[in-house]
Amino acid sequence: MATETVVKHDHHDETEGGAWDGGKRPFEVSYGKLMMWYFLLSDAFTFAGFLIAYGTLRFSSATWPVPDFVFSTTPFGGHGLPLIFVTFMSFLLIISSVTMVRGVQEGHRENKRGVVFWMFLTIIGGIGFLSCQAWEWNNLINEEHMTVTVNPFGTHVESGTYLEGDDHDIKAGDSFAKGDSYLIHQHNGEFHPLKYKTDAGVEKQQEFGPKAFGALFFFITGFHGFHVLSGVVFLIIIMINVASGLYVERKNGYEMVEKIGLYWHFVDLVWVFVFLVFYLL
Amino acid sequence: MGHKSYEESIKDVYKGLVLLAVVTLIEVGISLFGKGHLGYKPSPEMGWLLALVAIGLIVLSLYKAYFIIYEFMHMSSEVRGLRLTVLMPCLLLVWAIIAFFQEGNSWFERRDLIKQKNERSINDKKMDVQGSLIQKEETYQM
Numbered sequence: 572m573a574t575e576t577v578v579k580h581d582h583h584d585e586t587e588g589g590a591w592d593g594g595k596r597p598f599e600v601s602y603g604k605l606m607m608w609y610f611l612l613s614d615a616f617t618f619a620g621f622l623i624a625y626g627t628l629r630f631s632s633a634t635w636p637v638p639d640f641v642f643s644t645t646p647f648g649g650h651g652l653p654l655i656f657v658t659f660m661s662f663l664l665i666i667s668s669v670t671m672v673r674g675v676q677e678g679h680r681e682n683k684r685g686v687v688f689w690m691f692l693t694i695i696g697g698i699g700f701l702s703c704q705a706w707e708w709n710n711l712i713n714e715e716h717m718t719v720t721v722n723p724f725g726t727h728v729e730s731g732t733y734l735e736g737d738d739h740d741i742k743a744g745d746s747f748a749k750g751d752s753y754l755i756h757q758h759n760g761e762f763h764p765l766k767y768k769t770d771a772g773v774e775k776q777q778e779f780g781p782k783a784f785g786a787l788f789f790f791i792t793g794f795h796g797f798h799v800l801s802g803v804v805f806l807i808i809i810m811i812n813v814a815s816g817l818y819v820e821r822k823n824g825y826e827m828v829e830k831i832g833l834y835w836h837f838v839d840l841v842w843v844f845v846f847l848v849f850y851l852l
Numbered sequence: 853m854g855h856k857s858y859e860e861s862i863k864d865v866y867k868g869l870v871l872l873a874v875v876t877l878i879e880v881g882i883s884l885f886g887k888g889h890l891g892y893k894p895s896p897e898m899g900w901l902l903a904l905v906a907i908g909l910i911v912l913s914l915y916k917a918y919f920i921i922y923e924f925m926h927m928s929s930e931v932r933g934l935r936l937t938v939l940m941p942c943l944l945l946v947w948a949i950i951a952f953f954q955e956g957n958s959w960f961e962r963r964d965l966i967k968q969k970n971e972r973s974i975n976d977k978k979m980d981v982q983g984s985l986i987q988k989e990e991t992y993q994m
Binding site for chain 1: 858861865868873876882883884889906909910913920921924925930931937938942948949952955956957960963
């Protein structure tokens, strides 16, 4: 894309001297950008470790909460809308990634006002994403009572009929099939697993889902959210520096904006996989 | 890459936005289809269809990742050495995924065995004198 507009500077005469005589940049990028790439590589391995752990534990469990059932609530009382809210969150990150690219482009043209404008929009996108995540966590913790150790999202392993109802979606006499998901609701601070009768005629009650789900969800989305948060903090600092004219003096095409841009795209990149693993599959 | 005007490169960015948005919408559509929200519910017997859904989602996500790295992060204009040192190590993850999912599967199969063992040792306790339990356990090993 727009890399050709990078301001070329301090290009020494490269025909003079050998590769080991100093003054040459490995891989033809600055030290800062190269190290940002390697930091992102190591960070990618951290996230990959977490997501592979999620997959491993999911493989090891007989049942697993179905994401389109768990994540089917939206703000303003939306119910039974699978994945809608989290798709909106993904769009926020994609859009903020695009505004970041625009900021970097304006930086290459040494357009200070443009950089500040597009970075500001990027920050708004990041804060919007964090707010959505805060709402999602609040809903899971305070409304649906999922914690790191308790997972009220279960899955039926056989078909049957409910013997009692809750005050929410289930009524006594409702039937369910093998593989259907349920949420055990709380009344007055205590969980009330519903009693049901299987088609084979055995009376049972709802069981909690695999514990690991809550821990994995809060830990991995929390780790990603923390990356977004630190990204927003650094974006704000660098935006202030841009506005103050600090990078004009450096005459390197706003390379600092490029570096935070790399980090910001990486946060978007990780979300692609968190979205895939937690919500889509 | 190195000959696009400013206007052209801006256009490319918005094309990228539309592309990522469309791919994300397709992904959500495929996922909802696989879970039976779009009218037709694939039965658990149709394993091949569910596998196809999963593969489709993974391929589309990898495409998004490629697009973000190569276009937004400008990896395509970096030199070959940088591209290789950043991207090649990621191939190690292929092995990590195979190894750990295999492990998870093995835990899954062992769950039944552990359950079995638990039930059996309770029954054995009733009949056997204490101390024979450990010997009995060994016979249940895989």
